[in-house]
Amino acid sequence: MKGVRAMRELCSATRLRAQFVKELLSVLRDPKSRMVVFVPPVLQLLVFAFAATLEVRNVDIAVYNQDAGRWSHELVQRVHSAQFVARVRHVQSRQQLRALIDDGAVIAALDIPADFSRTIAAGDSARVQVLVDGRRSNSGQITVAYLSSIAADVGAEAVPDAQPAAPVVVRNAFNPNLTYRWYIVPGLTAILALFSALLVTSLSIARERELGTFDQLLVSPTSTPEIIVSKSLPALAIGTALGVSMVAAAVVVFGIPFTGSFVLLLASLMLFILSVVGIGLTISALSMTQQQAILGAFAIGVPAVLLSGFATPVENMPLALQWLAQAIPLTHFLVIVEGSFLAALPPGVVVGHLWPLAVIALVTLTMATAFIRGRLQ
Secondary structure: OHHHHHHHHHHHHHHHHHHHHHHHHHHHHOHHHHHHHOHHHHHHHHHHHHHOOOOOOOEEEEEEEOOOOHHHHHHHHHHHHOOOEEEEEEOOOHHHHHHHHHOOOOOEEEEEOOOHHHHHHOOOOOOOEEEEOHHHHHHHHHHHHHHHHHHHHHHHHHOOOOOOOOOOOOOOOOOOOOOHHHHHHHHHHHHHHHHHHHHHHHHHHHHHHHHOOHHHHHHOOOOHHHHHHHHHHHHHHHHHHHHHHHHHHHHHOOOOOOOOOHHHHHHHHHHHHHHHHHHHHHHHHHOOOHHHHHHHHHHHHHHHHHHOOOOOOHHHOOHHHHHHHOOOHHHHHHHHHHHHHHHOOOHHHHHHHHHHHHHHHHHHHHHHHHHHHHHHO
């Protein structure tokens, strides 16, 4: 009996190795698969790292200056010389001011009243109206903060004897210079690893069904668990390799400090990929063609990114969506990867996000097994 059992285990290992090699070669040899899996993550990391930013730069500001005094001229000159301003457009009426806002030609506009300098000379507080394009709410708020800082500097120079406000010293932890790329690139690493693993597994069974080789699995001695493992290992290997490569690029190319434990991050990355593999296999089992699989992967992946907390905090969402976000692997891995780069995340916090990933991986792989078994029967 022991000899028979050992022979079965040997045969199973041989079949598993053959299936793994076949799946890996099918991805590496197929030009379409290589294009879908490898090229987009590299291009997206390079492009989004520079394009995806909330910093306000090179914006146009409109100015309607009705005052001919010194301080309005000083205010306008300082707006001219501000680093975030590309061009200051001078207009002659409020109608022109609003037209520029309505057309989206400027992000904000200053309406300086005729008594601006005279009010300051009299020792009173002068006022300037700021009109902001509300369609670009986040950029508009940042622009208003910049303009308010410029106006405060002019006011401090105009009335030097005024009682200054209590000084406030701001110290930004983990990211002292508020370099937005330090935040965006680690998050992109997680997102691109998600889509890479999702696409590899989504295409696996759909590719075989489209090519007609899926029928061979029906008559082969390969069991359902062996199929699950053979489909999962290539995605795990490719996704982990891409994730590690992007972490290295973040450190070497973009100069982002890595302060956490690489071993914990690697273990978290592999568990994250494994949880995504179950979702991808389920999509693949339900898809009849590779096109359906790709659409299904993006139909799952895009909402997962939106709900993960990458763009907006999970705490700002309705309670039902907050609970839903906890079932998304990316939600937990984002905390780990961003904390590993900048915050030297303690092991206890990492483990606190690892066990939800393990539960999600168990659920998704079980669900994928059920769907694949149903397809094989």
